[in-house]
Amino acid sequence: MSETLRIDRADIAEAELLADLNLQLMVDEEHPYPLERPIVVARMRRWIAGEYQVLLFRRGARVAGYAVWRLEDRGAYLRHFFICRDQRREGWGRAAMRLLVRDVFPKDQPLQLEASTWNTRALDFWHALGFKDIAIALELKVGESLK
Ligand SMILES: CC(C)(COP(=O)(O)OP(=O)(O)OC[C@H]1O[C@@H](n2cnc3c(N)ncnc32)[C@H](O)[C@@H]1OP(=O)(O)O)[C@@H](O)C(=O)NCCC(=O)NCCS
Numbered sequence: 001m002s003e004t005l006r007i008d009r010a011d012i013a014e015a016e017l018l019a020d021l022n023l024q025l026m027v028d029e030e031h032p033y034p035l036e037r038p039i040v041v042a043r044m045r046r047w048i049a050g051e052y053q054v055l056l057f058r059r060g061a062r063v064a065g066y067a068v069w070r071l072e073d074r075g076a077y078l079r080h081f082f083i084c085r086d087q088r089r090e091g092w093g094r095a096a097m098r099l100l101v102r103d104v105f106p107k108d109q110p111l112q113l114e115a116s117t118w119n120t121r122a123l124d125f126w127h128a129l130g131f132k133d134i135a136i137a138l139e140l141k142v143g144e145s146l147k
Contacts, residue, residue, distance in 0.1 A: 003059055005095050007104070010054040010066070015044045018054060021066050025082045029119045052079060055104070057096050064092050067100065075110035097129055 010018055019041040026034045035043070047068060048054045057064040064087050068080035083093045105111055114137060115122045140146070 005064060005092060005099060006058045007055050007067075007096065007099050008058065010048050010056050012045060012048050014056060015048055016041055017063070018048070018056070018066055019044045021063075021082055021084070022080065024085065025080060028082075028085070029116055029122065031116075053104075055100070057083075057092070059087075059092075065096060067096065069100075069105070071106065071109065075112055076105045078111060078113040081113070093125055094129060 019037060022040050022044060023034075023037060025031075044054070052068045052070045055067045055069075057066060063084065065083040066080065067078060067082070069076055069078045071077075081093070081097075083096070101111070112134075113126070113131075115126060117123075117136075
């Protein structure tokens with residue numbers, strides 16, 4: 001790719017922009033419990049202020065996506081990863097992950113993330129990059145009784 005991707009730590013002033021990307025992410029992954037925008041904005045402010053590392057991807061002045069991660073006991077945990085809808089299937093997701101692995105994530109820690117079982121696009125992406133399935137998350141829905 002001739003054009004390059006830049007990755008920067010997000011500033012608190014970018015919380016609204018990131019919240020809008022987060023809302024798109026929830027739609028795209030068919031999140032079962034989507035949040036309202038004010039909650040997402042407040043959460044993004046908290047995350048940028050220090051709960052997570054929030055990173056914005058740009059190609060020149062154009063926003064290309066974002067990632068949210070932090071170091072946990074189990075290793076590096078990638079909580080959000082998103083490439084803008086109009087820039088998908090052009091290799092930017094792979095390019096962003098290559099940069100993150102090269103420059104950001106600790107080299108002595110495993111890198112973990114969760115993907116919904118129905119998010120086949122994401123599963124295809126992570127598998128194509130070499131990630132392996134290691135767990136299945138289980139849930140008892142609100143109001144459902146034990147059998
Ligand atoms: C998943 C996502 C990050 C992929 O980003 P992307 O920039 O489109 O991915 P790339 O173009 O770098 O794709 C790299 C490889 O992943 C695989 N892949 C990516 N998208 C795919 C799709 N829709 N269907 C099948 N395979 C896919 C392919 O093997 C692809 O290589 P190829 O294009 O040479 O065939 C992007 O679709 C996205 O942001 N989705 C919504 C948010 C989301 O679900 N995030 C992950 C939550 S766990």
